[in-house]
Amino acid sequence: MEHYNMNLTLKIWRQKNNQSAGSLETYQVKDISSEMSFLEMFDVLNEQLIVAGDDPIAFDHDCREGICGQCSMHIDGRAHGPWTNNTTCQLHMRAFKDGDTIVVEPWRSKAFPVIKDLMVDRSSFDRIIQAGGYISVNTGNAVDANSLPIDKKDADNAFMAAACIGCGACVATCVNSSAMLFVSAKVAQLAQLPQGQPERESRVLNMVAQMDKENFGNCTNTYACEAECPKGISVSNIARLNREYLSAGLSTEQ
Amino acid sequence: MTWKLFFTSSIGKKFIMALTGIFLITFLIVHCGINAMIFFNDGGETFNHWGHFMGSNLIVRTMELGLFLFLIMHIVQGLTLWSQNNKSRPVKYVVKNSAANSTWYSRSMGLLGTLILIFLVLHLYHFWTPSRFGGMAGIKALDETSLATYNNEEVHNLYAEMKLVFENNLLIVVVYILGVISLCWHLLHGFQSAFQTFGVNHKRYTPIIKGAGVVYSVVICLLFALMPLAFYLHWVN
Numbered sequence: 001m002e003h004y005n006m007n008l009t010l011k012i013w014r015q016k017n018n019q020s021a022g023s024l025e026t027y028q029v030k031d032i033s034s035e036m037s038f039l040e041m042f043d044v045l046n047e048q049l050i051v052a053g054d055d056p057i058a059f060d061h062d063c064r065e066g067i068c069g070q071c072s073m074h075i076d077g078r079a080h081g082p083w084t085n086n087t088t089c090q091l092h093m094r095a096f097k098d099g100d101t102i103v104v105e106p107w108r109s110k111a112f113p114v115i116k117d118l119m120v121d122r123s124s125f126d127r128i129i130q131a132g133g134y135i136s137v138n139t140g141n142a143v144d145a146n147s148l149p150i151d152k153k154d155a156d157n158a159f160m161a162a163a164c165i166g167c168g169a170c171v172a173t174c175v176n177s178s179a180m181l182f183v184s185a186k187v188a189q190l191a192q193l194p195q196g197q198p199e200r201e202s203r204v205l206n207m208v209a210q211m212d213k214e215n216f217g218n219c220t221n222t223y224a225c226e227a228e229c230p231k232g233i234s235v236s237n238i239a240r241l242n243r244e245y246l247s248a249g250l251s252t253e254q
Numbered sequence: 255m256t257w258k259l260f261f262t263s264s265i266g267k268k269f270i271m272a273l274t275g276i277f278l279i280t281f282l283i284v285h286c287g288i289n290a291m292i293f294f295n296d297g298g299e300t301f302n303h304w305g306h307f308m309g310s311n312l313i314v315r316t317m318e319l320g321l322f323l324f325l326i327m328h329i330v331q332g333l334t335l336w337s338q339n340n341k342s343r344p345v346k347y348v349v350k351n352s353a354a355n356s357t358w359y360s361r362s363m364g365l366l367g368t369l370i371l372i373f374l375v376l377h378l379y380h381f382w383t384p385s386r387f388g389g390m391a392g393i394k395a396l397d398e399t400s401l402a403t404y405n406n407e408e409v410h411n412l413y414a415e416m417k418l419v420f421e422n423n424l425l426i427v428v429v430y431i432l433g434v435i436s437l438c439w440h441l442l443h444g445f446q447s448a449f450q451t452f453g454v455n456h457k458r459y460t461p462i463i464k465g466a467g468v469v470y471s472v473v474i475c476l477l478f479a480l481m482p483l484a485f486y487l488h489w490v491n
Contacts, residue, residue, distance in 0.1 A: 013348075024348060077351030103349045110342050175352065175361045176339035178264070205255060208263055217342030218264045218335050220363060221447040227355035236455040243453030245265045252255050 005031045006098035010045065012057055013105045018113050018121075024103065034094040038081065039064060039071060041093055059118040066090040066230065069165030072172070073118055074105040079169035079228045087167065087230040107172035110215040111179065122168050124214040125182060129166075131210035132203035133186040135195045154192040161189035163231040170225035170233075176217030181225035183211050184241035185233050191244055201248040208245055267331060272451035274328040275444050279470070281321055282441075284308075286474050289481055295490045298413025306409035309385060329371060336364030359439040360447070366440040373433030380419050380426075385410050420485035427482040438475035445470055 007030045015022025029048070032041050039061050046056035062070040071088035075081035081091040096102065104118065112120040150158075164185035171177050187204050190196030196203070219238065226235045260266045288308060291301040308314050352361060359366065420427055445467030449455075454463065484490045 022345075074347060077347065077349040078354055082354075105347055105349070108343055108345055108347055110344055173352075173355060175356070177342040178339075180264075208265055212264050215342060216264075217339035218267055220335070220339070220360070221443075221450050222356040222360040224352065224356035224361075235450070239450050239453045239455030242265055242268070242451055245263075246269070246453065249255050249260045249263075249266070 001034075001094060004034045004098070006034065006093065006096060006100070008032060008041075008096065008099075009101040011101065011103045012118070014057070014117055015106075015114050017116060022114065022117075024105075032093055034092070036093045037064065037089055038073070038075070038091040038093065039089050057118065058116040060120075061089060064089040067165060069167035072107050072120060072122075072167055072169070074107060074172055076103055079107070079173040080167075080230055084227070085230060085232050087165075090230075107168050109168075109171050109177035111177065112168060112171065120168075122166070124216070125166050125168065125179070127214065128179065128183060128207055128210045129186065132199065132206040133190070135190060135199065137195065148194055150193060158189045158192040161185045161192075161233065161237050164189075164229075164233050165231060167230060169228050169230060171216060173224045173228040174217065174219075175222055175224065176220055178219040178225075179211050179214070179216040180219035180238050180241065181229065181233055181235065183207050184235075184237035187244055188237040188240045191240065200244070201252050204241065204244040204248045205252060208241075267335060268451045270327060270331050271335070272448035274324040274331070275448045277321070277324045278328060279441070279445060279448070282474055286477050290477050292413060292416065292481060292484065292490050297491070298411070298416075302409050302411060302413050305385075305412045309410065329367070332364060332367050336367075339364075357443070360443040363440060363443060366436050369436040370433060370440060373429065373436065376429065377433070381412065381415060384415060385412055416481070417485055420482040421488075422486075424486065427486045430482045431479050434475050434479045437478070438471050441471035441474070442468065 007028070010027045010029060011024045012027060013022050014025045027045055027048075029041060029045050032044065036044075039059075042057065042059060049056045060070045060072050062068040064071075066087045066089060069087075071080075073080065073088045075088065075091070080086055080088045082095050083091055106112075106114050106118045107120045107122075109120075111124045112122055115121050162185070164182060166182060168182070170181035171179050187207060190203060191200055221235070221238075223235050226233065261270060288301065288304045291304060292298060294300050352358075420430075446460075446464045449460075449463045454460070
């Protein structure tokens, strides 16, 4: 692909803290390489701001290789920008043209309060995982992988659900800010593995109860989450979550 | 887990929407099937006969109570969800390209449902009220529609009522068609969505369910839309 440089106008959400109201501020960046990642372009902008004595833009990032789930920008009206199955850090500037105006906002949800600028507090996800997204086993020596027979189909499905990186794009993009895709991925992963069986019932009930406590909205099956998920988590996991919840809800004596 | 806890959870609320929705979907098949008998163009004889059956059969009348109960549950739950979901994002996006990831009607079920509700009030006033309370003074919505007699049995002439409502009222015909269009979009999402809620999502069956949902929504709504048109354009007399 041909390399090119571009000049861009950026409209970026600036917000001092959780209490203050934010607004879009306009910035110019010049000579941005089409080979740069979106976050590298932000680094260039922040260097400009620091040199000029301004406050750099706060944004979350960590691995910058699409696996940690930290980056979280709503770019031109879409979670993680215009590419599908892609995180913000793996979005490259060749997605844009010279002269483009790009609008960047933080994830917006009552359950994800803004900390500063583009950083949001996603600890509601942590509390949902703490409510049941784990298995209780004593660690020790690693057992032989083949000592626990798991059907290939179940292993594959569980693995695909486990690909969730917890970035929150599903919540950010959902018209209802529902966390159903995130919760369903963890419930579906563990429900299909033998290690997940002892806590299968309590897990789904507790995780859904915690999700409801965290001010997420209710799922209305628009499937926007699946379309915007960087890891392509399927909404068939939500169907499985519904089945798990129905079965656990009807049979539990908790 | 108590029933209350189950049905007030976010998933339990979905189950209520799906359960009542599927019941209403089934009801529409019966409603549309019987109304489509006006197209026999026999002066409403077949239609009135079955209309009378539906209005006088004890089992059907009992189910009607269930229908109203489920309808009210669907409306109240739907409006509650709409309001709750709206509050879950207090600060809206400045730019939102939702068309890139979902259909507009799947995101507009609350709005479409409200349009259907407004239409439904008018619809009940036109047909349900006169047919249930037709004999009682003061409650009648429209002019007296005569009783029709078939095989020495007097039945309420709903056919004449339809004729009265639609024949020379272009505005009413347009409102009905707009109501049916709202219903069509609502069903296009609602049909397949109900199955997803109940956990039916399968490589083999989901495409069939989605296809059936499109056929169902289009056929039912097309038939419903043709009814006021048929009277207005004198296709049936």
